[in-house]
Amino acid sequence: MSQKAELSLPPLAEAEQDLPGLPATVDSVAVARLYGEPLFQLPLDLYIPPDALEVFLEAFQGPLDLLLYLIRRQNFNILDIPLADVTRQYLSYVDQLRKHNLELASEYLLMAAMLIEIKSRMLLPPKKTEDGSEPEDPRAELVRRLLEYEQIKLAAAKLDALPVMGRDFLRAAVHIEQSLQPRFPDVEAVDLRDAWLDILRRAKLTQHHRISREQLSVREHMSIVLRRLQGKRFIEFEHLFDVSRGQAVLVVTFIAMLELARERLLEITQAEAFAPIYVRLAYQPS
Template identity: 55%
Template sequence: MNEAELLDPPLETPPRPAVKIRGEPLAELPQDLYIPPDALEVFLEAFEGPLDLLLYLIRKQNLDVLDIPMAALTQQYMAYVEAARATRLELAAEYLLMAAVLIDIKSRMLLPRREQADEPGEADDPRAELVRRLLEYEQMKRAGQQLDALPQAGRDFDTVSVFLPAAAKRLPSVHAEELAAAWLAILSRAKNRTHHRIGRQELSIREHMSRILKRLTPGEFMEFKELFPEASTVHELVVTFLAVLELSKETLLDVTQAEPFAPIYVKLHESAAE
């Protein structure tokens, strides 16, 4: 390295950013690459309408929406409209209509106000209708932003569907107190229809168990009191009740009830039905 290079070393060329097209690095731009003149235009502000633009200008300049300086606001609005037209942006008709409304309000404010003899305390304000529309639009815009901030399905969370097979309805079990109350009701009914008779009667619990099983149809319910015929004696009722308890104990008979204080039903158990 000579003395000139030591005193004035050459500047290092910074490396160019790596650009790859189809996996191959590209060091230089192609000669035939065409870039449209409007491809790099960027719009910093996007408005949803003329009211949105007016509200933005008012809040940006920290103006009082109830006392709008129409001259300054109209000048700023027209500057935006002219800038948009200069960039060949197709303006909607509502923007041009709002420009005409602002100019009309500005010109009406320059005129001397009329004195009303009937109502001297009230005067017509050309800005009243515009202020009302701006306040309503701002209220609706805030409500929309609050709704957008809420969690939304597909954006903030995903929904999941789970298939649950239909479970068989399980009837509530019968308490001993309710079964005893049903038995006492049957016993009291039998006492009212009996007469005094002296005799000896041999009754078999197993025989009554077989009769009950024969009376029941597999898969169908029978009301508890139908197992006790009205013409039965007290002894027969007692043996029949003992037979029901024995069948329930051996899981050959199901005793169910839909709800408290509802009628009690009996049904053959699945094992007995088979």
Template identity: 60%
Template sequence: MSDSATLAAAEAPPPATAASPLARIYGQPLTQLPLDLYIPPDAMAVMLDAFEGPLDLLLYLIRKANVNVLDIPMAPLTEQYLVYVEAMRSQNLELAADYLVMAAMLIEIKSRMLLPRPKVDAGDDAEDPRAELVRRLIEYEQMKLAAYGINELPQAERDFEWVEVWVEKTLLRRLPEVSVLDLQNAWLGILRQARLHTHHMVQREELSVREHMTLILRHLRDAGGFVEFGELFDPQQGAPVLVVHFLALLELAREHLVEMTQVEVFEPIYLRLSDERSESRQTTA
């Protein structure tokens, strides 16, 4: 809340002599004021210090008098405060309401300090009537200093301006490479599925890695695109066939005949043929 003290011209200046005109209008000297000129009492208002409330005014008076906030002289402080409130109330009674409440508190504290204090025990300290006021002033000053520090920080559109720059560029999406750990986890998942379909019949079976390489290439060629890793294995064929099939897949990867991709970490692994020439050469062999 901004407060102002109004200064009005008390009397009109005496008539000026010819040597010192009051003013010049269009180059012509004005030696006498017009008789019908009316100057209102509040023609000139001078803005003095602005305060945000009664605590702000009290803190200003204390710092101006250079006194310790823990030992406030209530008599001169109350007198200065009442002078200010009286000047402000003559301008705007509604705005002075909060200040009148503080004035009543100051008068009460001043009166309590003039009265004799009751006797207290040797180990107890007498309560200071100013304690509550001092506490509020210290808290207010801390908040005011914190607000001042925040206001000193750089602020947009006051200390600097935002600048937006549009940059057009094409981003190449790079898919993560398949790590050995991802391949191992996928293989362990196939083995867990195979154990659910195992039986105890022991038999000898000759399996060809080259034959399974051809089966994998044929499967990928018929799919015509990406094939999920688990689709290349049939858990019902048993663990021996799955092992040979997996070795065939590793051999194809070593010879760069198949390509493994993965969209994100822990996502399914997909396979596809590297190129048609490698596929044709492997099928012929």
């Protein structure tokens, strides 16, 4: 330690000039630092209390944890616990605990009293039961508690070994620029209505008065629309209507198009708001 201090501190002559208030003659090596200031000589009246340093070799979560540790460490059969040896070791630990923490030792003293009670019951002749069956072993209840505690302890150790977010791994967070993902606006019902009214206005300009009765089929016009879209990437919405055939055909064609869209055979899209509406066949995965 002194060699390291010699390398880090200046010689005495220079140190006396930099540090006012130091005695005229001191050792050239600081043995320690007290509140950041170099200490060149240990005080003669230095007192170290006996409890300044404590070493704890084992830490237990409670009386059952200590008792289970004593049994497993010596490979005792938990179904046939030698209570005399275990109680003696248990009391030795409790005596050490009482010297430092009396409140914590009270919980362990309760288990010690239980062990002594069980041992005394084993020394007495067993009482016969009313039905004449063999009496229960006085250690049975303690064994059940120890086995249940051991199962819970092992389960807790397995849970603690599982990876935990924030401790063993972090959730991946990826930022994607919205501009890199073009999203076309959805076609609203109002857009279809306005496009349909525009077609009706154009149909009235080229309307011919005919006296005839024509049987129109929605299914037939559905097939006509599908045939017109076959082999093409898309067709503008208004180009699917033949305004020269009159308003009745336009209505049936529009109904046929809505029916195809409802059955997911058509896709109606537009590139941006207020842009022309286009119709194309729906994508069918092979």
